[in-house]
Each structure stands twice: as structure tokens, then as C-alpha cells.
Amino acid sequence: MKLKIVSVGNSAGVILPKDVLDHLKLEKGDTLYLRETQNGYEVSPYDPDFDEYMEAARIIMRENRDALHRLAGHDD
Known part of the structure; x- marks a missing residue:
């Protein structure tokens, strides 16, 4: 899946499609965890x-x- 980095105030963010949020059982305001692995980066809801x-x-x-x-x- 290809995601675009967008401006969010003085920072940058990535917009997640609704189906991804639904699959991860996430809502606006929830926390995501980014972790570096041998194969790149992994994003998870925990x-x-x-x-x-x-x-x-x-x-x-x-x-x-x-x-x-x-x-x-x-x-x-």
C-alpha cells in the first residue's frame, strides 16, 4: 500500500485509509507503535x-x- 506524507502543522503525518483503521481497530486519537525490524519498519496498534x-x-x-x-x- 502506498501512503503519502502530508503536512500537519509544523510536523508531518501519514493518512491511513478507513479500511486500515477498521482492520487495526483504531480510531482518531489512538496510539500507534512504530518499531524497526530487520525487514524495515512495522506499525502496530500495540x-x-x-x-x-x-x-x-x-x-x-x-x-x-x-x-x-x-x-x-x-x-x-
Whole structure:
């Protein structure tokens, strides 16, 4: 898909077609994440690094469930 860079005040922007916004489940005002990959740049509606951090947190919480319960004051 070919997109044109347009002026937005003193900045520049890219206009995304409605079908792209619909596919990504995005609306005006939402945040997009731009990430450099080996094949160029990738745009996504979420931060893939955040997903990695959350998965690591889930693993830690699962592995340390008992200690976390004690720290939270749940001695049952």
C-alpha cells in the first residue's frame, strides 16, 4: 500500500485509509507503535515490548505465587 506524507502543522503525518483503521481497530486519537525490524519498519496498534514484559511478569507471578500472597498479607 502506498501512503503519502502530508503536512500537519509544523510536523508531518501519514493518512491511513478507513479500511486500515477498521482492520487495526483504531480510531482518531489512538496510539500507534512504530518499531524497526530487520525487514524495515512495522506499525502496530500495540507495543510488542509491553506484551513481552507482561508475559515475563505473568511467569514470575505464577512461579512466585506463594511469596506474593504472603507479601500481600494473605496467609491463607
